[in-house]
Each structure stands twice: as C-alpha cells, then as structure tokens.
Amino acid sequence: MKLEHIEAFQQIVGSQYVQTDAETLEQYSHDETERLVFLPDVVIRPRTAEEISAIMKICNANSIPVTPRGGGTGLSGGALPHLGGVVITTDRLNNIIEIDERNLQVTTEPGVITEVLQNAVKEKGLFYPPDPSSRGTCFIGGNIAENSGGPKAVKYGVVKDYVLNLQVVLPTGDIIWTGSNVLKNSTGYNLTQLMVGSEGTLGIVTRIVLRLIPLPKYDLLMLVPFVSLEKASEAVSAIFRAGFTPSAMELVEIDALQIVSKMVDSHAVPVTNDIAAHLIIEVDGNNLDVLMQEMEQIAEVTTQYEGGEVFFADDSQQKDELWKLRRRTAEAVKMAGYTIEEDTVVPRAELPALVKGVKALGLKHGFHAVCYGHAGDGNLHIRINKPGTPNSHGDEAMTAILRELFALVKSLGGTISGEHGIGLIQKPYMDIAFDPVQLQIMRGIKKIFDPNNILNAGKIFDHA
Amino acid sequence: MKLEHIEAFQQIVGSQYVQTDAETLEQYSHDETERLVFLPDVVIRPRTAEEISAIMKICNANSIPVTPRGGGTGLSGGALPHLGGVVITTDRLNNIIEIDERNLQVTTEPGVITEVLQNAVKEKGLFYPPDPSSRGTCFIGGNIAENSGGPKAVKYGVVKDYVLNLQVVLPTGDIIWTGSNVLKNSTGYNLTQLMVGSEGTLGIVTRIVLRLIPLPKYDLLMLVPFVSLEKASEAVSAIFRAGFTPSAMELVEIDALQIVSKMVDSHAVPVTNDIAAHLIIEVDGNNLDVLMQEMEQIAEVTTQYEGGEVFFADDSQQKDELWKLRRRTAEAVKMAGYTIEEDTVVPRAELPALVKGVKALGLKHGFHAVCYGHAGDGNLHIRINKPGTPNSHGDEAMTAILRELFALVKSLGGTISGEHGIGLIQKPYMDIAFDPVQLQIMRGIKKIFDPNNILNAGKIFDHA
Incomplete structure (x- = not known):
C-alpha cells in the first residue's frame, strides 16, 4: 500500500x-x-x-x-x-435512521447489530423476523450481503423477503438506490434482489429499508426427542403436509446438543442413550388457545415418527434456555473440533436422504459429522471433525470429500449454501451448483458493477 | 422476414x-x-x-x-x-408438470392459465396466492415476467415471493436454470429474482418452480363505504397499524363501482349519493371464531375514519359477486372510456396524498380519473378518461401530464409500476424513477443476457 x-x-x-x-x-x-x-x-x-x-x-x-x-x-x-x-x-455506520410506524418500515445503516435493530422495532410492537444465530454480534449489513435466514425463516422468510430498498456505493464510487420504499414494484430489473446475497461483491450497502410486520403476541415452544436422525427429519416434512407452518422447526443431533449443553453448563434437556436427535418446534400468533391446539396437533404428528415424550417450555426462562442451546451450537461444536462447516440446503422432504448420505460419507472417509439446522427449510448445517484437517480451504483431500457431499446435495435437488454464502471456502464447488453458462452470466454482472474487479474480488467465483 | x-x-x-x-x-x-x-x-x-x-x-x-x-x-x-x-x-407450453405434495411445490410450464394452476393445487389442499384480476385468462409465465400481484399480495406477497427456480431460454439460445428448488439459497447472484419482473427482455421462461403454502380453511369478506376517498385511504394504513394483516384490502372509487355494476348488471352493492369509495376487506385463516373477531375489530377501526355501515358477505355467492365486481373493474372502466391506465405505488400511508394529488391534476388538466386497486399495498390503479386521447403512448400532451403524476408519486416515495410493468408505455418515465447510473446498470445487465438486443428490445428502456 x-x-x-x-x-x-x-x-x-x-x-x-x-x-x-x-x-x-x-x-x-x-x-x-x-x-x-x-x-x-x-x-x-x-x-x-x-x-x-x-x-x-x-x-x-x-x-x-x-x-x-x-x-x-x-x-x-x-x-x-x-x-x-x-x-x-461499516461499524461506524451504526444508526437506526427511522422507524416508520405509519408504513411499517425501518431505515437503518448497515453497522447496526441485528438484535439491536430487532429490539428497537419490537418496542414499537413491530417485528423483523430474520435472526441468524449470531444476531447478538452480526450486523444487519452483513445479513443483507449473505441473505441470512435463521430459525424464523420457515414461517417468515429470509432477509431477501424484507428488503425494500438499498443505498449502495458501487465500486466506481457512484452512489445509487436500488429500488423504492414500496411493497410491490415492477419497475425495471430488481437490483435490490441482485444486491441481497451478493456477498459484498457488487457494492457496499450504506442504507437499508426493511419492511416490518406486526409482532405476534404469543409463541409456544416445545422439544421433541427422536430415536433416529432420519425419523426426526421425516417428521419435519409430515408436519407441513399436515397443514401446519411452525414459526421455527429446528433439528439438533444429539452429539451437538451434548457438546453445547456441556459448554454452557445447561441441564435444560435431559440426554439419554436412546435419543438420537431433537426437533425444536415453535408456533406463534395472536391467539393463545389456537396456538395450544396447534402444538398438541403437531405433537400428535411427531408420535407417528416415533417421536418421544414432548418437553413444553413453560415460561420465558425455559424458552430462553432452549434457544440459547440452539443458538450457541455452532460455536460449541467448532470449539470441540468440528471446524469445517457446510451449509447445505435441499427440498424439505429430501432431508432424511441427506442425513443418511452424510453419515455414509463419514464412515467412508473417516470423519465425524454433527448435523443441526433449520430443518423446516431443508437447510442442514453439517459440522465436520476430521482429525488433522482444521480447514477445508486449500486442503485437497477435504475438497474431494466435500465435492462428494455437494454432488449428493445437488442430486437431491439442493444447493451448496442456504444462508452462509459462498465467499471463499465454497468457491471450489460452484461448478457443482451451476454450469458454465450460468457462471458466465454472473461474471458478466460482476463486471457491469465492478469493471476493475476491485471489490471483494475472488469471492463467489474467480474473475474470468 | x-x-x-x-x-x-x-x-x-x-x-x-x-x-x-x-x-x-x-x-x-x-x-x-x-x-x-x-x-x-x-x-x-x-x-x-x-x-x-x-x-x-x-x-x-x-x-x-x-x-x-x-x-x-x-x-x-x-x-x-x-x-x-x-x-x-407460449400457449402450447401448457402442462402442469408436477404438484409435489411432499415439498409443497409445483413445477409448471409457462402457458398454464393462472386460475387453472391455482385450482389444480387447491384440489390438493395447497395455495398459490398471487392472483391478478386477469387470472382467468392470463398465463403464469406472463405473471413471472411482470411480477404480478393481485388482491392477496397484501398478506401473502407477490409472484417474486413464490418463485423458487426458473428454466429460461436465453436470447443466445442457451437453456439455463436460474437457481434451485429450495426455500433458502445463498449460492451466487439471484438470477431467479433478476428474471422475475424483467418483462421478457432477458430470456423466455419455459419452466417454473413455485413454492406453495397450506390452503387457509376459511375466509371472510366485508365491504365498508366511506364518504370520501381520502378517508377510505386513511383507514387502510390505520388497520395495519392496529396490528391486522387482512388477506385483501381493496379500494374502489364509487365511479368505478357504478360503471362495473352497470356492466355486469349487479345490484350487490347499494350505491347512494353520499358514498365516495368502498374498501373491500378480507381475512383468512384456519379458525373461524378468530376471523369473526378480527373482522369486528377491523370494522371498529373503520368507524374512526367515518366508515359507514358494513356489508358482510354472508355466503360464497355473495363473496363471488363482490369479487367479480372488483375483478372486472379494469375492463368495465376501460370500455367506459377510461382508456389510459397507470399502476402507481406508494408507501401505504401516502395513499391519501396520492389520491388527493390525482384529483387535483385532473382538475388542472381537464381529465377525469377513477381510482381503485390494492390499497393495502399502496398500489393504486388510476384510469384516466381524457376525451380525444385514447392512448398515452406517443401523445405529447398526455406524456406531460403523466410526468407530473409520476413526479408526485416519486415525491411520495413511490414508483411508477407496482405490478403491471414498464413495457412500452411507461418507458418515457423511467428517468423519473431512476437516475442515469441505475439505468446504465440495467442496460449493462440486458447486454450480458442479450448481446444483440433481439429479445423484446425497446421495452423497459431503449438500448444505449
């Protein structure tokens, strides 16, 4: 420099x-x-x-x-x-500019911590649903860049479903707005959605307009144990087919739960030998009786998949404890040596096949994997512990294994990232997700925004 | 040729x-x-x-x-x-390929009539919400091209919120898929959303994967009269602020209702001299008691805005009749001489200011306008009757008037099309919605997909 x-x-x-x-x-x-x-x-x-x-x-x-x-x-x-x-x-661009209660919108700078934003709108009775596990430290701008999701996505959608308009500094230094602060827009190409999930390769977002929804009055949470990971993942699809849309539907494999329970010294969930995985199921809405009924009916569905005795979270303290376990899972398993993380996503009903395939790959290649994630969306985080291999990046043997994993994901109709993005470490697998024509179009778009390839170059794909 | x-x-x-x-x-x-x-x-x-x-x-x-x-x-x-x-x-690409009940998805060709698709998934207990007024004749492929909305958008979102993946023939003849059949996706640029609403300028969609949701069991419909168009549009924003999300919230000005009632020979809605506009409000869900309660509470809100006596649709026949009136409004007012249509959209709470501005413009320039549309989304259709001016396209005087209208829309934070697209006739106003940098990016994207500018050239914007 x-x-x-x-x-x-x-x-x-x-x-x-x-x-x-x-x-x-x-x-x-x-x-x-x-x-x-x-x-x-x-x-x-x-x-x-x-x-x-x-x-x-x-x-x-x-x-x-x-x-x-x-x-x-x-x-x-x-x-x-x-x-x-x-x-x-962007840590100094950290103001919430305006919470517009007339239009149910918020305008914010990108450096605001997601949870701070959520709490600020909550105080006005409003709700911004996307909440990645890292919400206590991540920035809303980063959530835009990665098109983040989190547990509520299953009912409420991901970041892209809430972004109305973005102010962006382009690599050339031009400052644009991508759209308009309206709920419906058929005016030109959707530059807003092109920017969401583009991982900071097309511009730097400097102002964000999000739509908000009324905050649901109540939520209920329960935990259901299963004797096998596959049965748990079969139950997921069955619950939706039965007509329910939970506000969260998380899967946590028992190994992951044991690790995180130990780390945070929690005894919230009894871990016995015959349990392989849990589903964390939440419903929310404005009528408590209706929610109670829904919970009972959902619990009934789980029994058809050998779901065990349901644990209802009685109060907000129990709920918080359960969510803390879920949210800190990634951190805990990483510390326990599961350093390589994949963010696979498949159509919801293919989850059992994916889970089975991951285990088979582990046996074949001598690694241990724990699975957890947003089962309701078919979005399975797979953490891999392969002694002697701390990173996937640049490791040929690990790359070969991951190519097998992603080929499986692709064959199930899925793709290689549901909410974490491609960045640097999934880049070697983009040819599994896309063919050369698609990649050429993406490279062409990159060049329109960034003719000199200066902004986050070499992320998502290499410059052609 | x-x-x-x-x-x-x-x-x-x-x-x-x-x-x-x-x-x-x-x-x-x-x-x-x-x-x-x-x-x-x-x-x-x-x-x-x-x-x-x-x-x-x-x-x-x-x-x-x-x-x-x-x-x-x-x-x-x-x-x-x-x-x-x-x-x-695309009229011969008219097969519904698969309704995937395991994953709540449908794969269809573009030439299927929207209502046919809706009914097919409804038979399986599933719901595809976007339903433009033309749903009985429009194609689902056209809905993708225009990012259509319709009355349900206010609760359920527009077409873009349901499209998971598209097969597209590019102008070069290459055939690609834009994404993956998954609910969450952070894998590369969002080509799917770039294609939705691109008005057939980037490629021809040949296969469409849509997500579906469980069909709500019940809906209730009511009609509320107002003494002024502004009061009616003020009530719209108030209902959302009170925490309700109706499944439809339509505004129809009395002139439009009179014209369409006459055309379809309906006496469903009593038209008296002191009424200026109606709101059509629908709620839907799975619990009838809860819906009844919601309807009463919403009706209560309308009384604060001088809403008159509420007319509840008692049975499906009355509901159908009300919806028929609403759906055929565009056709009726067009036949009555209101040939020029604008598809303005503003933040919901700015609707009263827009309505007022339209009337003032009419007085100033000697035209008559009727307003109706998806008030809950801030999406107001404005039909203009200016004797001697059947088209806006190529008419200099009309263009000048519309520039004034769109400048007002823009000043209210809105934009020039909510769901009908730019096509040919809104093209002269794109410089009001966007500045030269934004337009240059869009033109650049067009060129990536269509280097020889053969596909729907001269729509949305002129080639640079």
Whole structure:
C-alpha cells in the first residue's frame, strides 16, 4: 500500500479511522470462518456513504483490493481480505435512521447489530423476523450481503423477503438506490434482489429499508426427542403436509446438543442413550388457545415418527434456555473440533436422504459429522471433525470429500449454501451448483458493477 | 422476414405452428394495453424449450426481433411486437408438470392459465396466492415476467415471493436454470429474482418452480363505504397499524363501482349519493371464531375514519359477486372510456396524498380519473378518461401530464409500476424513477443476457 493512498484515506475519514497497527490488522484478518487468517494492509472506518464513495474512487483508480466487513461473524470467508489491500468496516455506520410506524418500515445503516435493530422495532410492537444465530454480534449489513435466514425463516422468510430498498456505493464510487420504499414494484430489473446475497461483491450497502410486520403476541415452544436422525427429519416434512407452518422447526443431533449443553453448563434437556436427535418446534400468533391446539396437533404428528415424550417450555426462562442451546451450537461444536462447516440446503422432504448420505460419507472417509439446522427449510448445517484437517480451504483431500457431499446435495435437488454464502471456502464447488453458462452470466454482472474487479474480488467465483 | 427464416422455423416446430395469415397477425398485434396495435411478421407456437432455443439461435444470428407472449392480458405493452419480427407464444407450453405434495411445490410450464394452476393445487389442499384480476385468462409465465400481484399480495406477497427456480431460454439460445428448488439459497447472484419482473427482455421462461403454502380453511369478506376517498385511504394504513394483516384490502372509487355494476348488471352493492369509495376487506385463516373477531375489530377501526355501515358477505355467492365486481373493474372502466391506465405505488400511508394529488391534476388538466386497486399495498390503479386521447403512448400532451403524476408519486416515495410493468408505455418515465447510473446498470445487465438486443428490445428502456 503506497503512502500517498494511506494519506488520501486519512484525508477522507480522519487519520484516527485509518488503522495500520498490527493489532487491528490481526483483528480484521479473520472472522468465524473455519480457521483462516489473511492480513489486510489497512483498515478504514468511514462514517458515511460519501466517505466510502471517495475511498472507492481511489481504490478503483489504483486497482487496490477492497474487502467490506460487517460484524465479522461470517462463515464462508466473505469478509476475509485474502488479497490484502483495504478492509472497509461499516461499524461506524451504526444508526437506526427511522422507524416508520405509519408504513411499517425501518431505515437503518448497515453497522447496526441485528438484535439491536430487532429490539428497537419490537418496542414499537413491530417485528423483523430474520435472526441468524449470531444476531447478538452480526450486523444487519452483513445479513443483507449473505441473505441470512435463521430459525424464523420457515414461517417468515429470509432477509431477501424484507428488503425494500438499498443505498449502495458501487465500486466506481457512484452512489445509487436500488429500488423504492414500496411493497410491490415492477419497475425495471430488481437490483435490490441482485444486491441481497451478493456477498459484498457488487457494492457496499450504506442504507437499508426493511419492511416490518406486526409482532405476534404469543409463541409456544416445545422439544421433541427422536430415536433416529432420519425419523426426526421425516417428521419435519409430515408436519407441513399436515397443514401446519411452525414459526421455527429446528433439528439438533444429539452429539451437538451434548457438546453445547456441556459448554454452557445447561441441564435444560435431559440426554439419554436412546435419543438420537431433537426437533425444536415453535408456533406463534395472536391467539393463545389456537396456538395450544396447534402444538398438541403437531405433537400428535411427531408420535407417528416415533417421536418421544414432548418437553413444553413453560415460561420465558425455559424458552430462553432452549434457544440459547440452539443458538450457541455452532460455536460449541467448532470449539470441540468440528471446524469445517457446510451449509447445505435441499427440498424439505429430501432431508432424511441427506442425513443418511452424510453419515455414509463419514464412515467412508473417516470423519465425524454433527448435523443441526433449520430443518423446516431443508437447510442442514453439517459440522465436520476430521482429525488433522482444521480447514477445508486449500486442503485437497477435504475438497474431494466435500465435492462428494455437494454432488449428493445437488442430486437431491439442493444447493451448496442456504444462508452462509459462498465467499471463499465454497468457491471450489460452484461448478457443482451451476454450469458454465450460468457462471458466465454472473461474471458478466460482476463486471457491469465492478469493471476493475476491485471489490471483494475472488469471492463467489474467480474473475474470468 | 426472409422466406428462408420462415422455412427454418417451420422445420423446427412444424409448419402448422408458424402462422403468417392476416387474422393471426392481427390477433397478436394487441393485448389489453390501452388501444395500441403493432403487427408482427410471424407468430410461432413452439412446444418445448428446445424448440424455442432453436428459434432463438436463428433470430440471434440474423438480428430478428423476438417478442415473447403469454395470455395477452398485459397492461404495459410488454407483449406488443412494436418492431415487427417474430412473436413466440407460449400457449402450447401448457402442462402442469408436477404438484409435489411432499415439498409443497409445483413445477409448471409457462402457458398454464393462472386460475387453472391455482385450482389444480387447491384440489390438493395447497395455495398459490398471487392472483391478478386477469387470472382467468392470463398465463403464469406472463405473471413471472411482470411480477404480478393481485388482491392477496397484501398478506401473502407477490409472484417474486413464490418463485423458487426458473428454466429460461436465453436470447443466445442457451437453456439455463436460474437457481434451485429450495426455500433458502445463498449460492451466487439471484438470477431467479433478476428474471422475475424483467418483462421478457432477458430470456423466455419455459419452466417454473413455485413454492406453495397450506390452503387457509376459511375466509371472510366485508365491504365498508366511506364518504370520501381520502378517508377510505386513511383507514387502510390505520388497520395495519392496529396490528391486522387482512388477506385483501381493496379500494374502489364509487365511479368505478357504478360503471362495473352497470356492466355486469349487479345490484350487490347499494350505491347512494353520499358514498365516495368502498374498501373491500378480507381475512383468512384456519379458525373461524378468530376471523369473526378480527373482522369486528377491523370494522371498529373503520368507524374512526367515518366508515359507514358494513356489508358482510354472508355466503360464497355473495363473496363471488363482490369479487367479480372488483375483478372486472379494469375492463368495465376501460370500455367506459377510461382508456389510459397507470399502476402507481406508494408507501401505504401516502395513499391519501396520492389520491388527493390525482384529483387535483385532473382538475388542472381537464381529465377525469377513477381510482381503485390494492390499497393495502399502496398500489393504486388510476384510469384516466381524457376525451380525444385514447392512448398515452406517443401523445405529447398526455406524456406531460403523466410526468407530473409520476413526479408526485416519486415525491411520495413511490414508483411508477407496482405490478403491471414498464413495457412500452411507461418507458418515457423511467428517468423519473431512476437516475442515469441505475439505468446504465440495467442496460449493462440486458447486454450480458442479450448481446444483440433481439429479445423484446425497446421495452423497459431503449438500448444505449
């Protein structure tokens, strides 16, 4: 990085927000992705879209790699500066601009923590449903970049279903809005949806307009044990076929539950030898009697799949404890050595076949896997522990195994990421998900937005 | 059109499906858009994606304009062959391929009539909510092209919220799938959402995978009269703020209701002198008691906005009659001389300001307008009757008036089309909705898909 560029950045944002000290560079060299580390040359902390625009213009003119970063909770390496250069963090764009109660919308900057945003709208009786497990630390901007989901997606949809309009700084430095603050829009190509899930490769989102819905008054939560992982996943599809749409339908394999229970020292869930997996099922709505009835009927369905004795969460404390177990599962199993994570997604009814296939692959290749995730969406997180292999990135043997896994996912009608994105670590498998024509179109789109390939280059796919 | 090309098309689809007779050409020269007529050179009726691919390759190599066409119910001129050349109609791609009850999905060809598709899934207890007024004649493929909405959008969302995956023939003749048949997807750019609402300018959709939801067991319908259009539109936003999400929330101005009541010879709704507009409000769900209660509470809210005596539809016959009035409104007012239609959309709470502005513009410029539409979404259809001006297209005075209207819409945070698309007739106003950078990106995307600009060229925007 040339001194003149550093000085230019200092001029734009103030020198205290242009950081090149070793500690800062180390802090921004990793996120939650496996165990990968890439050092940037400089970390810049702008405050406004205009500042980001000015930085981008310099980087674009001088072909300096730019990596945008939110809360640093990504799981696919999207925020890792693998080419060095500039990291632009959005942590100072952290204002909620307006909660519009007349139109049930919120306008926010990208650096707001998702849970902070959720609580702010909740205070007004409003609801923003997408809530990734990392909601206590992730940024709403990162959620836009990855098209995050979380447990409520099964009833309420994912991030893309709530984004109405985005202000974006393009790699050229131009600032645009992608759409309009309206609920229906048939005006030109849907640039908003093109931006959602584009993993910071097309622009840096600087302002976000989300639609909100009325907050449901009540929710009920229960935990159902199953004697086999396959039976549990068969029950998932059956519950929907019976006409129910739970507000959450999570699957946690027993190994994962044991690990996380130990980590957080919880005895909320009794773990016995004959249990292989649990479903966590939530319903929500405005009528408590109706919800009670629904819960009973859903419990009835689970018994047809050898579901065991149901544990109802009696109060908000029990609910919180159950959700804490679920939310901290990823962190716990990663610490326990399951460092490689996949974010597979298949049509809901193919979940049993996927679960069976994962176990068979483990036996064949000598790894242990634990499965958990958003079963109602067919979105299964698979954490792999293969002694001696901490990362999938750059490991040939692991890549070969994962190619087998993703080929299975593809053959079941699924794809390689449901909510974590492709980033750096799923990039070698894009040819399984797409054929060359599709990839060529995506590369073409990238080039329209980023002619010099400076913004998060080498993420999702390589430049052609 | 050269004879050799006609012969090549005949070779591909069979000569009976390559039509150049005057009657056919006339039939495909217009749709429901104002009163516009453009003759194609030839109409081709392929049966498969492969046939469409072969046709496209010839057209692409010889720069022959191609206009795709569904049911011919479009309101923005998207299916009009304004450059002559080839019309490709999808009317023979009319099979529902599979209703997947395990995964709650349907795979269909584009030439299936929307209502036929809805009824087919309904028989399995499933629900595909988007239902434009034209559902009895429009094609599901056209709905994808325009990102259609309809009355249920207010609760259930629009077409884009149900499309999981699309098979598309590109202008180059390549056949791709845009995504995967899964509920969550963070794998590469969202080509599916880029295709939805692209008005047949990026490719011809040949297969569609839609997600379905369980069919609600009950619905209730009521009609509420208001003494002023503004009060009615104020009540709309108030109902949502009170925490209700009706499954339909339609606004019909009294002039429109009088015209359509006369056309269909209905006395379902008593029309008295002191009524200016009605709201049609529907709720749906699985518990009849809860719905009854909701309806009463919503009715209570309307009284705060001078809503008059509520008319509850007692049985399915009364419901059908009310919906028939609403669905046939566009057709009736068009026949009555209101030939120019706009499809404005604003944030819901800005509806009163829009309604007021429309009336003021009418007074200023000497036209009469009737308003109706999907008030719950802020999507207001405005039909204009200006004696001597049957079309907005190419009429300078009308264009100037509409520029004023759209500037108002934009100033209220809205945009120029909520569900009908831009096509040919809203194209002159795109500079109000977007600035040059946004338009340049859209043109760039068009070029990635259609380098020779053969497919529905000159729709949405002109080639740069």
